[in-house]
Amino acid sequence: MITFKIRSSKPAGFRSVHLPAFKTMLSFILSLCLLLSGCGVREKEEDSFRIVTSFYPMYIMALNLTQGVPGVQVENMAGQQAGCLHDYQLQSKDMQNLQKADLFVINGAGMESFLEDVKQQLPSLPILVTSQGIPLLEEEDHSHEEESEHGEEQGSHEGHEHGEVNPHVWVSISDAILQVENFSEGLTEADPIHGEQYRKNAEIYIEKLETLREEMHQALDGLEDKRIITFHEAFPYFAQEFGLEIVKVINREPESQPSAKELAETIREIRETGVKAVFAEPQYPESAANIVAEESGAGMYFLDPCTTGEESPDAYLNAMRKNMEVLKTALAG
Ligand SMILES: [Zn+2]
Structure with missing residues (x-):
């Protein structure tokens, strides 16, 4: 430059x-x-290993694993504004980006709905699925209000438009740890020269995540009322980890506005159950959560599923600590 x-x-x-x-x-x-x-720069380019992550949570993991490792580049494919990748449309610049990648790191579990297109167009691109082997939760009723409950077939995680499983695994710290382990293993396989450094970095990061998890258990386990209303379907793994009960989700399709009927139902449910807190998300407009909170008398707060944020290795840790403080305040006696 x-x-x-x-x-x-x-x-x-x-x-x-x-x-x-x-x-x-x-x-x-x-x-x-x-x-x-001088020729040094060119050589370095040839030597370098290029990781492209599908979106922000994978990017933050990559920043941790590659910290201080020379010659490794990390690039985030879906920029900050994308948030969750629901309905993400691949752009031509994404394909160009992936063409130059040595490894494409994804969440999997259906989050990357464009995965088949990538596989078709770049059949030799190595893809690392960080959610591999993690037990997945089924997506709850997915707005089939009028349909009778058939109990849909359990899907493979090749992911159709209606993801049968919930892909937001990284929001649970325990699952994020498993993802970091998968990431570190896969990365070591793909780039064995730096394997030792990746493993060391993984250990350091996992230790930080474990400390955070312990801290959050201490802060949240004792809360008496753990019922919450969340904005979109991002928190089931998180709720499972900390014993929270998601009574209702305001908007199952976060790219569109919830209908008046859906809003009314949520408001009624809060009035009936006395749930104290409604949670908007920093990545989406808070208007719907605001209406629900105002009409029902519940408090409105923000919970961050960590799909956007600061671009630093500690970003996930910081966001989760903030979530912990918010939950303590929102659910306090
Ligand atoms: Zn999402």
């Missing part, structure tokens, strides 16, 4: 200015150019 800028401005400046000071500066710039654009 720097090299390119200096070089492109060079010809014009060279012809029009003849000051000795400029020549000195030019020779300095030239030697800098040589330093920066």
